[in-house]
Amino acid sequence: MSPKGKKNIKNCSGCLKKIEDRRFLVCSLCRDSYDLECAGVSEQRFYNTLTGDHRANWRCVSCKSKQPKTDNTNTPVRISPEYVTQRRGASDLSPMQLDTTLPEQGLDDQNDTALNMTVEVSDIQALTLEIRHFREVFTSELQALREQMGALKDEVSALSGRLDRCESRTSALDKRMDTIEVCLTGVGHANAERLDEVEKRLEAVGRVQTEAGTGAGSGVVAALERTVAELKLELNNRDQDALLADLEIGGLPDEKGGNVFHDVAVLAGRLGVTLEERDVVFAERVGAPPAETGGARPRRVVVRLARRQLRDDLLRAARVRRGATGEGGGRVYINERLTRSNRQLFYRVREECRKQQWRYSWTRRGRVFVRKSDGSQVFHLRSLDDFARVFGAPGL
Known part of the structure; x- marks a missing residue:
């Protein structure tokens, strides 16, 4: 296409498409261009019926809708011989007479009537296009809304599942807490019972010391003291297992x-x-x-x-x-x-390791261990007697 031809290309104000031929109409009021489809004019009428004056006076649908309507309430009404209401200017001739007199009437009147009918048809077509466009927009928006509702439904379902899992985990945690409390309560009762037993045995030891004095009673006392020490170690181990x-x-x-x-x-x-x-x-x-x-x-x-x-x-x-x-x-x-007894023992072990330059002292599962150097023997210390035996220092 030549550069001159490109300058003549117009855009239709109705469908916004380019008009690449000369088949279009220009509104006499707003001066916008419309192709034949948006103007509601057929090609046959465009070439055969519309005269130059008609094209020059043609108005688009938007401009026509803005024009005020004429008031014809004072138009007189007359009755035909067949008692049919007619407006002023209507023909009184019969259909036969009308057919015979049509050739005698001017072509301009016929063209005006056809143009008015075409304009009304074009108005209906434009309204139909607007309704169709509105229907398409409404359908697309409704489809988008349905998709959003579906996504929202999926998110709500996922959230409901997560809440169910949280509730189940909370219930499991509550059960475990109840089990831990029961265990701790049982350990406490067991420790209390063992302490009562130790007190009773100590009382028995005191009575034996009082009654036996020396000799055979001393062996019984030593045995009872060893028993008491073992019971204390066992209680300490049980307390440590609870921690x-x-x-x-x-x-x-x-x-x-x-x-x-x-x-x-x-x-x-x-x-x-x-x-x-x-x-x-x-x-x-x-x-x-x-x-x-x-x-x-x-x-x-x-x-x-x-x-x-x-x-x-x-x-x-x-x-x-x-x-x-x-x-x-x-x-x-x-x-x-650590329990209080194990904490005190571990403190003394660390201090003694620094004095005697032992390299390793540690705890595992609440038990105290020491080792002098790499590859040397590992000692498990349960009491101050073990401390004195390993380090050669008197226990407290």
């Missing part, structure tokens, strides 16, 4: 109103272990606050976990990443939670 899911954390910042669980979870995350709220039975600080004691060291944190394996993972990660720090930047220490 196999516990940890002691030292060095965590002790701020007033702080969230202990949050501090523990952050520390576990730094060690590479994910700790959720359902994994912790309790987490609390023990001892007097630093402000009351006048010291700067924070209180120890005691944590009981729901699973022993999780506690072992935290201990293993703490040993691998020695020197872990809390949120305040201070060094944090993570150890097994």
Whole structure:
């Protein structure tokens, strides 16, 4: 196409398509161009019926709708001989006479009538196009709304499933908590019963000492003392077994109103272990606050976990990443939670190892172990008597 031809290309104001031929009409009011389809004019009428004046005076549907309607209420009405109401200017001739007189009438009147009918048809066609377009838009929007409702339904179903799983996990956790409480209660009752038994035996020992004095009574007393010592060790072991899911954390910042669980979870995350709220039975600080004691060291944190394996993972990660720090930047220490007897024994063992230059001292499952050097014998210390036997120092 030549550059001159490109300049004559117009866009239809109805369908916005390019008009690449000369078959279009221009509105006499808004001067917008319309192709024959949007103008509602057939090709036969465009070439055979529309004159130059008709094309020059042609108006689009939008402009016609904006024109005010004429008031013809005062138009007189007359009655035909056949008692049919007719408007002024209507023909009084019979159909036969009308047919014979049509050739005598001017072609302009016929063209005006045909043009008016075409305009009405074009109005109907434009309305039909608008209705069709509205129907398509409405259908597409309805389909999009259905898709959104389907997606929302899927999300609600997924959320309902997650809530069901959370409820089941909560129920399982409640059952485990009840089991732990029952176990702890049973251990407490058993310890109380054993303590009562120890007291009774001690009373018996006192009576034997009083009655026997020396001689044969001394052997009985020694046997009873050994029995008492064994019972104390057994009770201590049972108490230690009840703490196999516990940890002691030292060095965590002790701020007033702080969230202990949050501090523990952050520390576990730094060690590479994910700790959720359902994994912790309790987490609390023990001892007097630093402000009351006048010291700067924070209180120890005691944590009981729901699973022993999780506690072992935290201990293993703490040993691998020695020197872990809390949120305040201070060094944090993570150890097994020991009974008071085992804690005192382990403290004395560490001090004696430093004095005698033994390289290794550690705890495993609440038991205290020592070893002088690599490849040397490992000793399990249960009491101060074992401490004196291994290090050659008197026990307390």
